[in-house]
Amino acid sequence: MGTAVTHAPAMEDLTQDSEPRHRPAKSPRPAALKRRGRRETLAGYLFMSPWIAGFLLLTAGPMVASLYFAFTDYNLFDAPQWIGLDNFSEMFADPRWQNSVKVTLWYVAVGTPIKLIAALGVALLLAQKRRGQAFYRAAFYAPSLIGASVSIAIVWKAIFSDDAVVDRTQKLFGIDVGGWTGDPDLIIYSLVALTVWQFGAPMVIFLAGLKQVPRELYEAAEVDGAGTFRRFWNITLPMISPVLFFNVLLETIHSFQIFSSAYIVGGGAGGNACGPADGSMVYTCYLYVQGFENSRMGLASAMAWVLLVAVALVTAVLFWSQKRWVHYEEGA
Amino acid sequence: MSAQATEITPAPTAKGGALRRKLPGSLAWHIGSLLILAVILYPVIWVVGGSFKNSDDIVGSLDLFPSDPIISNYTRLSEGIADIPISTFFLNSLTLAVGSVIGILVSCSLTAYAFAKIKFAGRNLLFTLMIGTLLLPYHVLLIPQYVLFRNMDMINTNTPLLLPKYLATEAFFVFLMVQFMRNLPRELDEAARLDGCGHFRIYWSIVLPLSRPALITSAIFTFINAWNDFMGPLIYLNDPEKYTVSLGLKMFVDQDAVANYGGMIAMSLVALLPVLAFFLAFQRYLIDGMATSGLKG
Numbered sequence: 001m002g003t004a005v006t007h008a009p010a011m012e013d014l015t016q017d018s019e020p021r022h023r024p025a026k027s028p029r030p031a032a033l034k035r036r037g038r039r040e041t042l043a044g045y046l047f048m049s050p051w052i053a054g055f056l057l058l059t060a061g062p063m064v065a066s067l068y069f070a071f072t073d074y075n076l077f078d079a080p081q082w083i084g085l086d087n088f089s090e091m092f093a094d095p096r097w098q099n100s101v102k103v104t105l106w107y108v109a110v111g112t113p114i115k116l117i118a119a120l121g122v123a124l125l126l127a128q129k130r131r132g133q134a135f136y137r138a139a140f141y142a143p144s145l146i147g148a149s150v151s152i153a154i155v156w157k158a159i160f161s162d163d164a165v166v167d168r169t170q171k172l173f174g175i176d177v178g179g180w181t182g183d184p185d186l187i188i189y190s191l192v193a194l195t196v197w198q199f200g201a202p203m204v205i206f207l208a209g210l211k212q213v214p215r216e217l218y219e220a221a222e223v224d225g226a227g228t229f230r231r232f233w234n235i236t237l238p239m240i241s242p243v244l245f246f247n248v249l250l251e252t253i254h255s256f257q258i259f260s261s262a263y264i265v266g267g268g269a270g271g272n273a274c275g276p277a278d279g280s281m282v283y284t285c286y287l288y289v290q291g292f293e294n295s296r297m298g299l300a301s302a303m304a305w306v307l308l309v310a311v312a313l314v315t316a317v318l319f320w321s322q323k324r325w326v327h328y329e330e331g332a
Numbered sequence: 333m334s335a336q337a338t339e340i341t342p343a344p345t346a347k348g349g350a351l352r353r354k355l356p357g358s359l360a361w362h363i364g365s366l367l368i369l370a371v372i373l374y375p376v377i378w379v380v381g382g383s384f385k386n387s388d389d390i391v392g393s394l395d396l397f398p399s400d401p402i403i404s405n406y407t408r409l410s411e412g413i414a415d416i417p418i419s420t421f422f423l424n425s426l427t428l429a430v431g432s433v434i435g436i437l438v439s440c441s442l443t444a445y446a447f448a449k450i451k452f453a454g455r456n457l458l459f460t461l462m463i464g465t466l467l468l469p470y471h472v473l474l475i476p477q478y479v480l481f482r483n484m485d486m487i488n489t490n491t492p493l494l495l496p497k498y499l500a501t502e503a504f505f506v507f508l509m510v511q512f513m514r515n516l517p518r519e520l521d522e523a524a525r526l527d528g529c530g531h532f533r534i535y536w537s538i539v540l541p542l543s544r545p546a547l548i549t550s551a552i553f554t555f556i557n558a559w560n561d562f563m564g565p566l567i568y569l570n571d572p573e574k575y576t577v578s579l580g581l582k583m584f585v586d587q588d589a590v591a592n593y594g595g596m597i598a599m600s601l602v603a604l605l606p607v608l609a610f611f612l613a614f615q616r617y618l619i620d621g622m623a624t625s626g627l628k629g
Contacts, residue, residue, distance in 0.1 A: 037453075043531045044452030051443040051462070051506065054499025059465055062476030069475065076482070125364055136365045138615045140372055145618070146607055149560045150581040151600035155379050158597070164391045165378070197372070204619055257469050260562040267585065284471055292567060297475050304472045311469050 069301035076295055087302035097303070099278050100286040103188055107282060108255040111192040116247055119199040123206035124236075137207065141200035152194070153264035157181050160190040160265075184279035187266060191280060194261055202247040209243030210236070241326045249318050256311055259284040283307055379601050387593035405594035409602070413584050416572055418599070421580035425559055428493055428576060432558040433551045435497030436505055440550065441543065443500045444509030445535045449521060459510075466503040478567060492568045493561075497554070505550040508621070512546035513539055549621030552614050556607050577603045 045052070070087060072080035091097050126137055146152050160166050162179030170177065180186040217235045226234065237244075262282045266275030274281035274289075281289075287307070291300030382390045384401035409418050446452075447459055481492040500506055520542075521534045529537075540547070562578045569575055572583065581603055584596045611618065 040450055041452040041454075044446045044450040044455060047442045047446035047450065047531065047535070048458065050439040050498065051500040052458075054439075054496065054501045055461065055465070057480075058477060058496055058499060058501050059468070059473065062473045062480065065476035065479065066472055069479075076479070122368060125361065125368075128361060130358060130361055132362070132365065136369065138619060139369055141615070141619055142608075142611055143372060145556055145611055146376075146560075146604055148562075149604060149607065150562055150578045151379070151604045152375065154581065154585060154596065154600045155375050158382070158391055159375060159378060161391055165394055168394055197375070200372075253467060253469070257471060263562075264582065264585070267582075287471055287474075288563075291475050292478075297479065301475050304469075304475060307469055308472045311467075315467060 066301045066304060069298050070305050071302075072298040074296075074298040074301075076297055080298060083298070087299045088306075091299065091302055091306070096278060096281065097286060100281050100283045103279070103281055104256060104258075104283040107188055107191060107195075107258060108252060110189075111195045112248070112251050112255050114192065115196045115199050116202055116244075116251060118196055119202035119247070120206050120244070122199065123203045123210060124232075126203070126207060127210045137204070141204055144198045144201035147194065147198040148260060150260065150264055153261045156190060156194050156261070157265045160187075160193070181265060182276055184275065184277035187275045187279040190265060191258065191262055191282075194265070195255065195258070202251060205243055205247055206240065209240040213239040238327045242328055245318070245322055245326045249315065252314055252318070253311055256307065256314075257284055258282050259288070263288070379597060379604075383594070383598040383601050385594060385597075387595075390593055390597055402594075405598035406602075408592065408595050409598060413580050413599070414572060414587060416575070416580070418580070418602070420573065421575055421577045424574055425576040425578070428490060428561075428565075429555045429558040431490065431494045432497045433554045435494060436500075436502060436550055436554045437547055439498050439500035440502065440505040441509055441540060441547065442535070443506050444513055445531075445539055447506070447510045448513035449534070449539060450531060462503050462506060465501070466507065474563075474567070481568065487568060488570050488574065489568075490574075493558075493564050502554070505554070508550060509543060509546050512543050516542050545617065545621060548614070548617050552610055552618055556610060559607055 069080060071082060071084060073083045073086070074080035122140060126133055126140075143152075158164055160180040162182050164179060167177075167179050177183060177186060180190040213236060217239070218231055221231050221235055259282070262274050262280045262285050266280030266285070274285040283303070284307075287300050287303045290296045290303065377396055381396040381398070383405050384403065385393065385398045385405075386402060389398060412418055413421070443462075447455065447462075477492070481487060486492055496502070516539060520538050524534050524538055560578065561576070562582070565576045565579050566582070569579060572579075575583065581596070581599060584592075584599055
């Protein structure tokens, strides 16, 4: 669930199985080969047994159970009662649920693009080899490690509260909105600011991608008289598009699942779990409230499946759109 | 994103031109970087300064550092939170973090070895499943896992938080290690096979020592994630004596914040120190591990 973990390699690597197949020069007798294959299979499954146990016990099994709970009324203490689609119809008609969808979509749609543009912009700046580059890279990355902590959420709540530094600075420009964390409409932007603050993780991935753009392309473009913007648009952007795709995919999926910061920054305001007038009641906060505070495990499971389907749809659309804008190099 | 920013180290073609452009360009670069640095560091400096302020001045005063710093926010931490000493929370967090690191290192490296070095029927299917779990929202598993651990009478123990780590459910680390192990020279383990070594010997004596960078990266990330984790402990631990630092802080927010705001800020900073220390000590492993081990393998 950690933030730090969301950034991995480019998507192309996720699907490739690149180990070269080695064939022995002289093929041994079929029986021996078969015996060896069986022993390899046994060894493979032995080594993998922790993962297989974990997959069955903690992933596949719970998913099946969760799907079943979604169609039941279940309060943890009595046996689940099959109620068909009631959880779903109740959920869709619930104004608080609708609000949580709106808040979450808003958070994803505003926060993710700003964060990625910031990450790419700063990566382009740092891609210039200058003194101090490694220092800045490390310093900009640091928020990605501490951003998910309760400590930073507490700091955030303080900085964005009424009469605190952000509010005072705004007043200097004649804008007086009170604190962001006390305002149902503004609190979500303090969370957007918190995620943008953690642009360092995608930035590091962008930087690694930028390093692999062949220098000759820029030199050739310069000879042809291409300006800075054209070089960026026609060379840099296509060349790093796999990395861009990867960052968009993981940041989007991750944003849908925001919990702790919304829970802490919004916590305690007027007795609400997540923000004044549900202002920071993101989807997972409401899921937590329904499941663990109201003991509506069936309803919360139904909510989780709607989230899963939404995330799967977004993933599918992104993978489908990939054909149009992501350029994988031949033989890469 | 200025026009300056979009230039990627243009190779200087003429020496005179390079010199002329170098000074202002470099100045703008440093000013830009320093501005970003100021924004990035502000919350951290704010919490350092705030921890030496009176509770009343923390939010209202714009000065980063107080003119008359006090240390009572820190000394009062020795009173603990809700009569539980701070050290209890730290010890609980440390137990979970270290336990998680051991679990991840053992289970993920074994799994990764099978994916990277053993050819067996069904491997590609399992690999696809493993990658699929990487994209699965955790919240789908939240409730059924809770029900499972509740039925096994494990609520309010560390088991629900540790067991997943020992069963390699963190696909990201498996993947990181697979990528790393695939790129180790094959000659080494082939030679060992010819010498009659079994898979476990090859795993233990050859692959594991060579995979040290990937193991270190995984260990540090695991530690930091376990230390920061809030939702897991929130759901599974309900005895304050077992609370982690994150939960202790949340309890501080709920109970003492009004009376002892300064103490809460000081505690927030103290809670960050282990992560910051790890970062300062291992930042090369974190950043390089993230940037290179995945991208091209």
